[in-house]
Amino acid sequence: MGGSGTMAGADTAGPGAAAFIELDGVEKVFDVRKKTGFLKRERRRVRAVDGLSFTVARGEMVGYIGPNGAGKSTTIKMLTGILTPSGGRLRVAGIDPSRERTRLAQRIGVVFGQRTTLWWDLPLIDSYRLMHRMYRIPDVRYRENLERCVELLQLGELLDVPVRQLSLGQRMRGDIAAALLHDPDVLYLDEPTIGLDVVSKAKVRGFLRDLNAERGTTVLLTTHDLQDIEQLCSRVMVIDHGRLVYDGPLAGLHEAGESERTLVVDLERELPPIEAPEPARVMRVEGPRQWLAFPASASAAGLVARIAAEYPLVDLSVREPDIESVIARMYAERTSA
């Protein structure tokens, strides 16, 4: 290995050079054995990842979302090499992760929101010194990277504090720094904002945005918090039951989820539900106020004109669909289909 550090562009040979992360029909099946009684065991197969294919180019920042148990963490583990796929082909920086885990480790940084790589009983700085040796980071580069992380993640006052005394948000920032000291080309984050307060979330997001913009670090981010995605990622992949159900820009999610906008209408007095033209329909009536749903792709103008002409209209407003309900609808459609 030697102390050569990372070499940008070292893997630009070959036709697949643009794709930094490459999955082709990747599967992961777990054999779960459950004790169901004395000496009785039940065997069950769980398809955690089921034929997943996607590529991520160098320098992209991709959000990876899905409900609990969708297979997000399993994917990340396969991308780090600590889990072997049951089928399919997987490459990161041209390396097969599970075959060459140690070689790949020099190229990737990983943060698991619910686990820490930091040394629990010792001051934060001790963990960084360990990273320095573990990844054989040249001294100058180590100092530069540490300085940068300390400044941008505001770790200055925390360096001498034992990790067990850090708050969750402080620890998370500490963990992110630990994952970046060896200049990885790609950073995987599995739920990095889980359990963090608003201020900590903002700090983490700001840092990741800069990291991606200034250093070109490829970032793959799993999250429950859709604001993470809205603020950071131009591309989002949605996974459900181990399958990719959407891959594209955030805005496109609305169409994919066949989302609806809501027209809120205030009339002069209480009236029976408005007879709206298809496909718009009244969802709710409460006194003089009525809620109408109509496709997000359709214009509101015609509907508004029609209501204004036929009903005693006082006021109205249009509500955009929020992304959470869009995704909830996507999942609902898939499970009922």
Added chain:
Amino acid sequence: MGVGSGRLYAAVAAGGFRRYATYRVATAAGVFTNTVFGLILVYTYLALWDERPQLGGYDQAQAVTFVWLGQALLAALAIGGGGFEDELMERIRTGDIAVDLYRPADLQLWWLAADAGRAVFQLLGRGVVPFAFGSLFFPVALPREVSTWAAFLVAVGLGALVSFALRYLVALSAFWLMDGTGMLHMAWIAGLFCSGMLLPLNVFPGALGEVVRALPWSSLLQAPADVLLGEAAPLGTFVFQAAWAVALLAVGRLVQSAATRRVVVQGG
């Protein structure tokens, strides 16, 4: 391997040392406990050796020395547990072990280095005071030659290696057992009984004595004590200890690769 990884494991060992050094109250409490245990054992042994002089080939001063050696090494060699194994088992149970696996470091060397740092701290922090106390207030049999002391320290180092190798195996059992506490307790009892912590192994009669003295645990206390007391030839003792260390560390490697394969396929 090479200079780079040497520096890594040196840093890990230094961290292991510093980590235990931060627990000052626990260290003071440990020193107190070791001294009290030593006192109880010493008075028991004195009574025993009054009844049966030259029991197991030791005279009274040697028996007393043995007690204080035991108290000095109890924590350092984790004879009654209390080393890295609790933490490693917990990491296996919670799945945190996965985080350790993607790092470019060897699991066994990592924990060995951390445990060595701990052992050195506990030898100094918890061993020296009870031993000095015992030597001051009781009749002890200590050698004058520096070479004997040096040989003793080598035997302690090899004993620490055997102790680590045994506990590493115990800890790795957590990959297959739902609850590793049973294994831990069995290991502690084996450690206390078979190392000579409760009674010197040369006191054990007949076949039982032969067997217990041939087991790896005798490397922990009996072997270094006999080197210090001039009852065993250093070289032969080293060979015995080293053979156990190499064998157990090798088994640990095999189990480690089986465990790693399991994690990589089954996800922990």
